[in-house]
Amino acid sequence: MNVASCGHRLGTEATPESAADLRPSMAEGEVLDTAALIAWPLERMRGSLVVPSQRAELSRISPDREIMLDAAELEWASPGSAAIARASDLATTTGDMAGLSPVDLELLALAIERVATLATDDYRLQNLCELGGVPWLSVTMEGISSLWSWELRCTGCGAVLPSPGTPSSRRELGNCSDCGSTLKLSRKRD
Numbered sequence: 396m397n398v399a400s401c402g403h404r405l406g407t408e409a410t411p412e413s414a415a416d417l418r419p420s421m422a423e424g425e426v427l428d429t430a431a432l433i434a435w436p437l438e439r440m441r442g443s444l445v446v447p448s449q450r451a452e453l454s455r456i457s458p459d460r461e462i463m464l465d466a467a468e469l470e471w472a473s474p475g476s477a478a479i480a481r482a483s484d485l486a487t488t489t490g491d492m493a494g495l496s497p498v499d500l501e502l503l504a505l506a507i508e509r510v511a512t513l514a515t516d517d518y519r520l521q522n523l524c525e526l527g528g529v530p531w532l533s534v535t536m537e538g539i540s541s542l543w544s545w546e547l548r549c550t551g552c553g554a555v556l557p558s559p560g561t562p563s564s565r566r567e568l569g570n571c572s573d574c575g576s577t578l579k580l581s582r583k584r585d
């Protein structure tokens with residue numbers, strides 16, 4: 396039995412809105428991105444949280460690994476709409492949304508909802524965790540050291556487009572509505 400998932404919050408009263416502002420020391424459990432599912436020993440990931448859409452992602456990237464995962468006793472959970480909305484707000488604020496997949500957004504939302512630590516090597520997710528006060532740890536790499544903002548910019552005419560409100564399934568950024576050139580996410584200067 397996993398007693399860490401009983402839902403108690405430590406310290407001051409936390410509303411759903413402030414859950415993402417809880418300090419790292421209060422985090423319970425870990426949400427694992429697909430890089431962790433591939434790289435970590437099964438023992439290390441026992442009881443961790445994952446989203447159901449990762450199973451399809453994993454069976455595409457590493458089918459053998461997907462079969463092994465049943466032994467890791469993972470908790471497969473989907474985040475609720477309030478957490479998805481909070482994660483979407485964060486991603487739209489930083490401009491990371493255009494580079495996120497639906498799986499990425501669900502992982503962030505699940506970490507927010509469960510007040511858990513997000514284990515990810517995706518620097519966009521790390522960036523969003525920084526902004527939202529969600530504790531994160533990197534899977535195999537070093538990770539970011541500061542908060543970044545992005546703008547969606549046309550490689551042709553240089554127009555800056557508004558961040559999309561939802562993730563893109565193929566991480567495609569699309570084309571400029573003015574000149575048709577491809578769009579690129581560039582780091583925003585403050």
Ligand SMILES: [Zn+2]
Pocket residue numbers: 549550551552553554571572573574575576
């Ligand atoms: Zn353009």
